[in-house]
Amino acid sequence: MNAAVLQKTNAAVTMPGPCPVITTERLVLRPHKLSDAPAIAESLGDFKVSRMLARVPQPYDRQDALDWLVPQASGLLPDWMLAITTGDDIHVGVVGLEQRHGGWRLGYWLNRLYWGRGYMTEAVAGTLERFFRRMPEVRIYSGAFADNLASLNVQKKLGFRIIDANQIFSISQNRMVPHIETMLLPEDFRPADRP
Template identity: 65%
Template sequence: MTPGPAPVIGTARLSLRPHRLSDADAMAETLSDFAVTRMLSRVPAPYHRQDALDWLVPVTSGALPGWNLAITNGDDAHIGMVSVELRHGRWHLGYWLNRYYWRRGYMSEAVEAVLERFSRRMPDMPVHSGVFADNPASLRLQEKLGFRMTGCSEIYSFARNTMVAHVETVLQPGALQVARAA
């Protein structure tokens, strides 16, 4: 069972949409920043436009199960990504944001919106994720949304070129904590 095609999701400040090949330059700019890639396991450093295109071609053709949504601001500028991908038979959440947009609540807004939509389409599916142990901000984001720690491991970081301590998390069905308007 899959959640269907990737939707377009609007929030108060953002639009999340399927990726386009034209996102390659913005992705390369963000992911060439080691402050961003050091917190991602599967992204190499240095990161080039061709790396973005190599990822975008199968994503934009619909060849991969799940959602890979571009986070865009009011002028449709690509500033990050939220994904819910099927890996090894389990749904996995991943995300990153251009560092010039950090500490504004954008990632919380984007991840919450994607998980809320995903949970409506796939109400009985847990969503797995995790963070590197030296990324407490990301762990706080996940805990705020209802994720719970399930263990620790070490995984390989391509950007760091080494094994890194990793905190495993899961969001059980029905556990999403959605911010309520006052």
């Protein structure tokens, strides 16, 4: 087998395919579009949201959102970055799986006005369920800042286990922050635990 064919074969085995549209009980998760920029800027401009994320600057504005959206909306990235909507196509958050450091990493955030309703557990469960159908043997890594108990509870409900504790730099907080690292094996995934 020549190198080009081998490379294509390996890519098909290690990539999940294009970012899908996923419908759950209360949500529609879809690929991003450039018109999501104002909603993203509004959500991530809220320090209570951005302080929980390692790679989001403060202040955060529409141009920051566009800078992130352009590669996402191109459809050329292998990552799954899904816009969370409540069915009215209004962007209220993100759930994503991206290849980082040789593995798949889960990340997510939600506009603060939608906290406490079980939306994130539902969005993450729906995304992982579809991802595991395409990539059944893949481990998923994630984590959260140690004081983000809501995020750690989402992961625990779905079967993630703690594998490490460390400190990482938070751009929005401009300091090192205690962080809990987690991992999900496909056989430990509990999709039935969503609301």
